[in-house]
Each structure stands twice: as C-alpha cells, then as structure tokens.
Amino acid sequence: MNKIEVKKLTVQYRDGNGVFTALEDLSFRVEKGEFVSIIGSSGCGKSTLLGILGGLRRPDAGELSIDGKKVTGPGPDRSMVFQHYSLFPWMTARNNVAFGIRQVKKNLTRRERLSRAAVFLDRVGLENFQNKYPGQLSGGMRQRVAIARALAMDTEILLMDEPFGAVDARNRTILQELLLGLWEGNCAGDIVYPPGEGPRQQDRKTVVFVTHDIDEAILMADRIIMMSNSPGKIYREITVPFARPRNRAALVQTPEYTKLRNELLVLFFNDFGSTI
Ligand SMILES: Nc1ncnc2c1ncn2[C@@H]1O[C@H](COP(=O)(O)OP(=O)(O)O)[C@@H](O)[C@H]1O
Ligand SMILES: [Mg+2]
Numbered sequence: 001m002n003k004i005e006v007k008k009l010t011v012q013y014r015d016g017n018g019v020f021t022a023l024e025d026l027s028f029r030v031e032k033g034e035f036v037s038i039i040g041s042s043g044c045g046k047s048t049l050l051g052i053l054g055g056l057r058r059p060d061a062g063e064l065s066i067d068g069k070k071v072t073g074p075g076p077d078r079s080m081v082f083q084h085y086s087l088f089p090w091m092t093a094r095n096n097v098a099f100g101i102r103q104v105k106k107n108l109t110r111r112e113r114l115s116r117a118a119v120f121l122d123r124v125g126l127e128n129f130q131n132k133y134p135g136q137l138s139g140g141m142r143q144r145v146a147i148a149r150a151l152a153m154d155t156e157i158l159l160m161d162e163p164f165g166a167v168d169a170r171n172r173t174i175l176q177e178l179l180l181g182l183w184e185g186n187c188a189g190d191i192v193y194p195p196g197e198g199p200r201q202q203d204r205k206t207v208v209f210v211t212h213d214i215d216e217a218i219l220m221a222d223r224i225i226m227m228s229n230s231p232g233k234i235y236r237e238i239t240v241p242f243a244r245p246r247n248r249a250a251l252v253q254t255p256e257y258t259k260l261r262n263e264l265l266v267l268f269f270n271d272f273g274s275t276i
Pocket of ligand 2: 046047
C-alpha cells in the first residue's frame, strides 16, 4: 500500500540572478512500512525534496499525497530529523523531547509528556542525560535526542535528512545500528514487541532517509532511490534484497553486499563523475 506518493514534482528557487530549477518532474512512491534511502551528490536537491515531503515548502508544480490524500503543509503524521541537531539550546534533553511530543499529542498533560520523553530517551541510551542541555552533550548524543524526539512523536512517517552526517565515523555506525534496531524491532513508536517477536513490515514506520553514504543506505534501506544532479531527478531505484533484521558485521562479509555496493559506486562515479 502506498504511504507517500510524489507526482511530477518541480521546485524552483528564485533570487536576484533568476530562476534555478532544483527538482524537475520528479515522481516516486514509498510503501507503508518501507525504509527508503535517497542518495545523491551534494546539491542535487535531497533537502529540497525532504522539505516538500515535510510540508515545509510547496512545489512549483506537481503534488504530494499521503495515504492517497493531497497534502500541502506539515502534519502530525510526519516528523523530521536534520543533520544539524535542531534542538532548542535553552531546553534540557527531556524538555526538547517533550516539546516535540506536545506538537502531535495535544491531549497529554505536561507530566505525561515528560514521562513519555524519559521513556524514549531511555531507548536511545540517554537515561542519565535527561536533564542536560544540548551544549552539555556531544554531537552524537544530541543526535540521539533528536531521534528520541522523532520516535516519541510516534508519527507514521519519519523524514531524516543526513541525520548522522555530522557525527564521527564510530558514533555514526553506533547510531545507524541503534536506529535500525529500534525500527526493525518496532520500538520506533508506541508498539513494542516482546523480544523474538518480529513486527510485520506494514506495522513499521515509513522512513525516508537521505544520505550520501552508500554503505549506510545499503545497511538501512529496503530500497535506494538515487538522484541525479541539476536539476534533481530520480536516476535509479534499486531494491536492497537483504533479509531483516540485518546485522552489519555479517552482511558486509557477503559477496552479495560487495556486489551491490560496487554496482552503486559504479552508477555514481561513472554516470556522474561525481564524488559523494
Ligand atoms: N533557498 C535557496 N535559494 C536558492 N537556491 C537554493 C536554496 N536552497 C537550495 N538551493 C539550491 O538548490 C539545490 C539543491 O539544494 P539542496 O536541496 O540543499 O541539495 P542537497 O540537500 O542534495 O545537498 C542546490 O544547488 C542549492 O544551491
Ligand atoms: Mg542537504
């Protein structure tokens, strides 16, 4: 079942120098419970696209539908995680998460919001840092707070724009596995399955995850949408056939992984001559 559908999207930026077409005639679908990664070189329009999906920007042409209904603005069905933490510096980790909860769960009391925030900070391993301010946390920890906030909002759709792009390599792999584990184990929202009981695919959150890291895309995604540059278009859609739950250490040693990775690298470097 389609969760997100984008049809013939065109986005232009206008400034003193004229009109710049950032996205042109771009169409794709994301199924309910699917994890889609969007990869493309810097400047190809990934953030612009995610802004449209989040309803932060309206397209110049084309349309966005969610659950078959045309959408033109933000909504309680979507939450976003950005590369640069986007936390309020004057609020503690817990209050940042509680603030996000308040945007979508209007009927909860302050006490309920705070206790819910604590549950989700716990899930991302920050049980002992709830009362710290963003300035007192490392980059990786701040991004955990942003993930906790998005998950605590329990929206059906998660939109993530290079969420680990500013995190060092080691913490990046830890955060990838954390997010993957929560999403695959269906702890990404209110339903929590007992250990060993897997969720059905359609019960999972629908995720659109922007990255320029091929390994990250393969590890996480069911499908990779590769964009081309100037103006941004869909270049290829590649299904990632690996079973879930995925284990990075085992997966990267398989010949199938290497083959897919090489195919993706060839597409990128040969077809665009670009670096990613
Ligand atoms: N507010 C803006 N005004 C003018 N041009 C913009 C604006 N935002 C983005 N662009 C341009 O649109 C293109 C796509 O940008 P962006 O969506 O941020 O790409 P990506 O996230 O893939 O790096 C880039 O060439 C960028 O310079
Ligand atoms: Mg971007």
